[in-house]
Amino acid sequence: MIDIAAASALAETQIVSQPLALKPKEFATISALAREEFGLELGKGKEQLVAARVGKLMRKLGFTIFRDYYQHVQGDRTGEALVELIDALTTNHTSFFRERAHFDFLVHRVFAEQQAPGPIRIWSAASSTGEEPYTIALTAREHLGVQSPVLPRILATDISTRVLETARKGIYKANRFENGLSPWLRKHLLRGEGRWEGWYRMRPEILGMVEFRRVNLIEPLPDIGRFTLIFCRNVMIYFSRETREQLVNRLAACLEPGGYLFVGHSESLTGMQHGLQQIQPAIYQKRGGKK
Known part of the structure; x- marks a missing residue:
């Protein structure tokens, strides 16, 4: 006998865990935001990297639709959503006595x-x-x-x-x-x-x-x-x-x-x-x- 509730939960997990597929317009939107707010350049060839990192952040925050996530970032008056985005898009690699x-x-x-x-x-x-x-x-x-x-x-x-x-x-x-x-x-x-x-x-x-x-x-x-x-x-x-x-x-x-x-x-x-x-x-x- 199939456990319908378990099957449904598994299906939802699989959907959520799938990599985010950013449309060209969505990638351009994130790129423009990163450039204007942080000076960060996200050129061609970084689409998959950006999609993976933004997708991970969206899943963490409970968003499944890019439009909803972007509205969240734009509407956050504290600026913390923007900070989370820059953290996701950049690599904070450092160490003691580096260079x-x-x-x-x-x-x-x-x-x-x-x-x-x-x-x-x-x-x-x-x-x-x-x-x-x-x-x-x-x-x-x-x-x-x-x-x-x-x-x-x-x-x-x-x-x-x-x-x-x-x-x-x-x-x-x-x-x-x-x-x-x-x-x-x-x-x-x-x-x-x-x-x-x-x-x-x-x-x-x-x-x-x-x-x-x-x-x-x-x-x-x-x-x-x-x-x-x-x-x-x-x-x-x-x-x-x-x-x-x-x-x-x-x-x-x-x-x-x-x-x-x-x-x-x-x-x-x-x-x-x-x-x-x-x-x-x-x-x-x-x-x-x-x-």
Whole structure:
């Protein structure tokens, strides 16, 4: 005897689990929204990727029709639906000490040359879940000393409130640290016990060095002052050339003369108009300071 209720539930599950098939007009709609709100370019060839990620998000939220989901995003005055969409469409891949050459430069050039009487200001402009700004803080405390008057104040920003909430907690699995935990690094972390075995938390003094704020980089920037160094790595790969150039000039305006901009090693400012000069791969300096 056939269990009609069970068969019906199975059929519904199969329908819901099927990949979303975005029509060309629907893909164009999502692409236009991503471009206008986030500067994200979704070109040809990404239709299946977008359909898979949007479809997964729709299923999570209980939508089966694209039109209904899009109306939900448009009608959400909190902006959280847009944030969920950008989270779904982009990859928040990061790790501690990612692109280690940048942190070597931070120690041997930026920290070594620092002559200011007060704290260095550093901006992590696409901080994701916090690994980058905390790496800066950990490196600074180790190489400058815990009592140094120039210990940096770090502004960490991201467009996603979800990743910012994770970052503020400062809690990470041990495998988030590349090449394991060296003895010098362990002293700056609190090791979890019991159900938190295998996890580490930043010590309060590390947490206190970082301020997290939500900032959309393609919008006019808030009044955040000037910085000795700005990290803006592996985010411009999602933007059009025009958007990248606009962003680089906004970032340059936030640098002190002689300040440094770090970009991802897969990113280049070649062909853009800006007031920066390249001094090493993926490292640029604002004119007016030391070379």
